Amino acid sequence: MTExxxxxxxxxxxxxxxxxxAGPAALVKGAALARRDGIAAEIIFFGDEAVLRPLIDAExxxxxxxxxxxxxxxxxxxxxxxxxxxxxDTSMWKSIQAQKEGRVHAVVSGGNTGALMAVSxxxxxxxxxxxxxxxxxxxxxxxxxxxxLDVGANVEATEHELVRFAIMGEAFFRxxxxxxKPTVGLLNVGAEELKGHELIRTAARVIREADPDMAFTGFVxxxxxxxxxxxxxxxxxxxxxxALKSAEGAARLVGGWIKDALTGSLPAxxxxxxxxxxxxxxxxxxxxxxxNGGVFLGVNGVVVKSHGSADEKGVAAAIGMASSLxxxxxxxxxxxxxxxxxERAGKTxxxxx
Amino acid sequence: MTExxxxxxxxxxxxxxxxxxAGPAALVKGAALARRDGIAAEIIFFGDEAVLRPLIDAExxxxxxxxxxxxxxxxxxxxxxxxxxxxxDTSMWKSIQAQKEGRVHAVVSGGNTGALMAVSxxxxxxxxxxxxxxxxxxxxxxxxxxxxLDVGANVEATEHELVRFAIMGEAFFRxxxxxxKPTVGLLNVGAEELKGHELIRTAARVIREADPDMAFTGFVxxxxxxxxxxxxxxxxxxxxxxALKSAEGAARLVGGWIKDALTGSLPAxxxxxxxxxxxxxxxxxxxxxxxNGGVFLGVNGVVVKSHGSADEKGVAAAIGMASSLxxxxxxxxxxxxxxxxxERAGKTxxxxx
Numbered sequence: 008m009t010e011x012x013x014x015x016x017x018x019x020x021x022x023x024x025x026x027x028x029a030g031p032a033a034l035v036k037g038a039a040l041a042r043r044d045g046i047a048a049e050i051i052f053f054g055d056e057a058v059l060r061p062l063i064d065a066e067x068x069x070x071x072x073x074x075x076x077x078x079x080x081x082x083x084x085x086x087x088x089x090x091x092x093x094x095x096d097t098s099m100w101k102s103i104q105a106q107k108e109g110r111v112h113a114v115v116s117g118g119n120t121g122a123l124m125a126v127s128x129x130x131x132x133x134x135x136x137x138x139x140x141x142x143x144x145x146x147x148x149x150x151x152x153x154x155x156l157d158v159g160a161n162v163e164a165t166e167h168e169l170v171r172f173a174i175m176g177e178a179f180f181r182x183x184x185x186x187x188k189p190t191v192g193l194l195n196v197g198a199e200e201l202k203g204h205e206l207i208r209t210a211a212r213v214i215r216e217a218d219p220d221m222a223f224t225g226f227v228x229x230x231x232x233x234x235x236x237x238x239x240x241x242x243x244x245x246x247x248x249x250a251l252k253s254a255e256g257a258a259r260l261v262g263g264w265i266k267d268a269l270t271g272s273l274p275a276x277x278x279x280x281x282x283x284x285x286x287x288x289x290x291x292x293x294x295x296x297x298x299n300g301g302v303f304l305g306v307n308g309v310v311v312k313s314h315g316s317a318d319e320k321g322v323a324a325a326i327g328m329a330s331s332l333x334x335x336x337x338x339x340x341x342x343x344x345x346x347x348x349x350e351r352a353g354k355t356x357x358x359x360x
Numbered sequence: 361m362t363e364x365x366x367x368x369x370x371x372x373x374x375x376x377x378x379x380x381x382a383g384p385a386a387l388v389k390g391a392a393l394a395r396r397d398g399i400a401a402e403i404i405f406f407g408d409e410a411v412l413r414p415l416i417d418a419e420x421x422x423x424x425x426x427x428x429x430x431x432x433x434x435x436x437x438x439x440x441x442x443x444x445x446x447x448x449d450t451s452m453w454k455s456i457q458a459q460k461e462g463r464v465h466a467v468v469s470g471g472n473t474g475a476l477m478a479v480s481x482x483x484x485x486x487x488x489x490x491x492x493x494x495x496x497x498x499x500x501x502x503x504x505x506x507x508x509l510d511v512g513a514n515v516e517a518t519e520h521e522l523v524r525f526a527i528m529g530e531a532f533f534r535x536x537x538x539x540x541k542p543t544v545g546l547l548n549v550g551a552e553e554l555k556g557h558e559l560i561r562t563a564a565r566v567i568r569e570a571d572p573d574m575a576f577t578g579f580v581x582x583x584x585x586x587x588x589x590x591x592x593x594x595x596x597x598x599x600x601x602x603a604l605k606s607a608e609g610a611a612r613l614v615g616g617w618i619k620d621a622l623t624g625s626l627p628a629x630x631x632x633x634x635x636x637x638x639x640x641x642x643x644x645x646x647x648x649x650x651x652n653g654g655v656f657l658g659v660n661g662v663v664v665k666s667h668g669s670a671d672e673k674g675v676a677a678a679i680g681m682a683s684s685l686x687x688x689x690x691x692x693x694x695x696x697x698x699x700x701x702x703e704r705a706g707k708t709x710x711x712x713x
Contacts, residue, residue: 149616162549162557196515196601204515204598229605233613245557246602248549249595252582253603254610260586261614263502264645268638275638281631285621292617 017047018333019111020326021102024054025080027117028315031055032062034117037313037322039066041330044323048330051111053077053098077101081118083315087125099123103130106308113309113329115300117322120312124160124303131308134342136349140305141172142244142312143179144251145298148235154180155194155232156304157244158251164243169193169210170217171345175304176239177221178344182337183328186238192227194242194250210241217352229253255295262293300325302332309338370400371686372464373679374455377407378433380470381668384408385415387470390666390675392419394683397676401683404464406430406451430454434471436668440478452476456483459661466662466682468653470675473665477513477656484661487695489702493658494525495597495665496532497604498651501588507533508547508585509657510597511604517596522546522563523570524698528657529592530574531697535690536681539591545580547595547603563594570705582606608648615646653678655685662691 024034031054038050050069052059056076063069077098081090094100099118105111107130116123124140133140141157156176161168173191180189193214195207207226214223227236229250242250269279269286279286291297299321301312309332313325332338377387384407391403403422405412409429416422430451434443447453452471458464460483469476477493486493494510509529514521526544533542546567548560560579567576580589582603595603622632622639632639644650652674654665662685666678685691 147613149613159549194602196512196598197605229602229607230609230612232606233609242602245549246599249547249582249599250602250606252550253585253606254582256583256586257607257610258614259583260500260502261611261618261646264642265614265618268635268642271638271641274634274636278631278634278638281627281634282621283627285624285628285631288624289617289621293614 017049018113018330020048020050020329020333021105021111021114022050022052022326023098023102023114023116023118024052024059025077025098026082026119027313027317028083029117029317031058033317033319034313034322035059035062035066035069036319037317038072038326039068040319040323041326042068044327046327046330048326048333050326051075051105053102053105054080055098075101075105081122083119085119085122087119087121090119090122091125091129094122094126100126100130103127103308103310106310107131112333113311115311115313115322115325115329117313117315117317120159123310123312124306127303127306127308127310131306131310133305134307134345136345137171137175137305139168140303141168141175142301142303143176144247144301146232146251146254147292147298148233150235151184152298153232153235153238153240154183155240155242155247155251157242158247158301159244160303161244163245166206166209166213169207169241169243170213171305173210173214173221173223173239173241174218174345174348175341176241178341179302179304179337180238182332182335182340184238185335188222189238190222190224191239191241192224192231192237194232194240194246195226195228197226197228218348258293265289294320296320296324298324300328302328304341307338307342309333370402371466371683373401373403373682373686374458374464374467375403375405375679376451376455376467376469376471377405377412378430378451379435379472380666380670381436382470382670384411386670386672387666387675388412388415388419388422389672390670391425391679392421393672393676394679395421397680399680399683401679401686403679404428404458406455406458407433408451428454428458434475436472438472438475440472440474443472443475444478444482447475447479453479453483456480456661456663459663460484465686466664468664468666468675468678468682470666470668470670473512476663476665477659480656480659480661480663484659484663487658487660487698489698490524490528490658492521493656494521494528495654495656496529497600497654499585499604499607500645500651501586503588504537505651506585506588506591506593507536508593508595508600508604510595511600511654512597513656514597516598519559519562519566522560522594522596523566524658526563526567526574526576526592526594527571527698527701528694529594531694532655532657532690533591535685535688535693537591538688541575542591543575543577544592544594545577545584545590547585547593547599548579548581550579550581571701611646618642647673649673649677651677653681655681657694660691660695662686
């Protein structure tokens with residue numbers, strides 16, 4: 008597998024353009040938007056050429072973009088096992104295969120998450136020391152973005168897995184932002200008499216012992232996500248999914264109230280005219296497209312899952328993230344961090360499990 | 361224990377006025393606000409008379425309010441077991457004891473949640489058929505309020521407990537709002553390939569079998585809380601706590617962005633003047649005081665936990681809820697609903713566990 012593009016060459020991003028809820032047009036337009044916004048990456052689309060060609064030709068910013076024609080697409084309802092057995096002619100399979108073969112450096116897909124995970128694991132393999140991948144999510148905070156993981160790959164997580172999520176999450180945030188010492192917290196409940204599951208307490212202890220260099224702050228609570236109390240929030244896939252969806256719902260609720268306020272009376276409508284500039288900025292801040300793009304950590308490659316109903320702005324954000332991760336040698340960084348922590352703390356990690 | 365006030369008499373609410381983060385003044389002012397807002401209940405304060413008397417005398421709406429002097433207060437850091445053993449002279453213990461003795465019909469406390477739960481269980485006992493209490497939380501939706509439970513009493517919950525939370529939560533929502541058939545959902549994750557823990561799937565099956573009359577809609581996701589997709593969202597205390605705190609954090613984040621928008625430029629500031637009426641309404645909607653007050657379901661009494669740092673509006677909301685629950689015979693309603701479901705479905709419930 009090609010680690011990174013040769014010096015001086017642009018990254019090549021494979022876009023699995025089929026099998027999303029929003030349809031291939033959102034992916035093509037998103038790629039065009041990402042190019043317009045200045046990402047240097049070259050893009051190869053995987054999918055039905057008859058569908059994709061006219062969409063691509065309509066985009067000035069995609070001049071020269073290649074298509075690898077694929078006969079089939081993974082459906083949202085396909086079982087991962089079915090795709091592994093019979094999905095080798097799908098755009099998803101072929102895009103990941105292209106990464107394995109070094110023809111692309113990263114893949115962005117808006118398709119079936121479970122299938123994408125299974126295909127990525129099978130073809131790219133896992134980083135040594137990691138058994139189960141985790142999916143990241145980004146969320147806005149007053150001072151930037153927070154990474155939450157896992158948000159979907161593992162409904163339950165052992166102490167063992169939470170520790171590895173923390174190590175990978177820290178490395179991911181560093182690669183994404185350049186921050187040298189990202190702060191990391193374990194999601195928990197705060198009441199003194201409860202203090203979470205036994206396994207979260209164990210995980211906290213093991214993280215401290217295994218990676219004393221990590222800026223691990225201990226437990227954080229649900230509200231700390233949006234507060235940006237730490238850079239990386241670690242939890243199991245069930246809790247992470249519910250925390251982020253609860254936050255999304257609340258942001259949408261307040262967004263709806265803002266709309267009510269802006270249109271609730273004639274004076275309010277007049278006032279809104281004065282505020283147009285600020286309201287546009289507010290709208291951009293609330294736009295979920297900003298935080299589209301979940302990365303599969305632990306997989307030995309760069310795979311970014313775009314939301315199946317992401318619009319072109321969301322797709323552009325996911326492609327931008329993939330391009331940035333490739334540019335920063337993210338896959339290698341994560342693998343090296345994991346190897347380093349394991350080398351130093353292998354016995355601690357094993358003894359504690 | 362006196363079920364409800366004799367016909368024609370007002371409910372009597374005991375307010376445990378000590379041991380909160382915000383101090384006794386917030387509780388006294390909150391009670392005054394609740395009286396001003398028209399609750400019919402009589403109020404008895406439990407706490408240090410020397411502290412409470414001047415606070416109460418300063419409130420016109422509290423004329424005639426009684427104090428039961430208590431020598432001690434439960435600290436936020438006290439272990440529940442310690443309070444059970446040595447806390448009989450505390451305002452918390454004495455307020456719950458007054459409910460046991462029928463001198464008050466409900467207790468509102470802003471104190472140590474674990475201790476309040478332990479003291480309530482010990483003195484009031486549990487509803488037959490319920491082993492472990494659950495704590496409710498309210499959350500705003502576009503069409504009113506949703507109840508989420510459990511949000512703190514049980515870090516883990518078995519199928520057995522989730523089923524009982526659903527039954528009690530439905531009865532609680534009915535008593536609170538008068539809605540005859542509240543809709544109930546189990547909090548889960550949505551991706552097809554995951555679909556949550558085995559125990560949540562089992563709980564869903566048992567609820568359907570045990571209580572076919574319930575308007576049980578199956579699984580809901582985190583974003584459904586703020587959407588108001590159902591009236592009652594059932595989950596374990598760990599997940600419920602994290603879901604609601606994540607939602608609170610997100611609402612506060614967007615609230616901060618709104619403030620930025622309103623003050624971000626001179627035209628925006630002018631626009632804000634036009635919108636003053638609507639912005640005041642928006643502020644009221646976002647105010648967390650609206651949803652203050654967690655009820656201990658399963659305890660054989662009416663105990664409302666006010667947030668330890670709730671301001672007077674929050675306290676007034678909690679006292680209003682207590683008064684309303686007493687007026688509607690809530691304790692009896694929950695016990696009857698539980699008894700009815702158990703009588704009809706006892707075998708189903710036991711067989712499934």
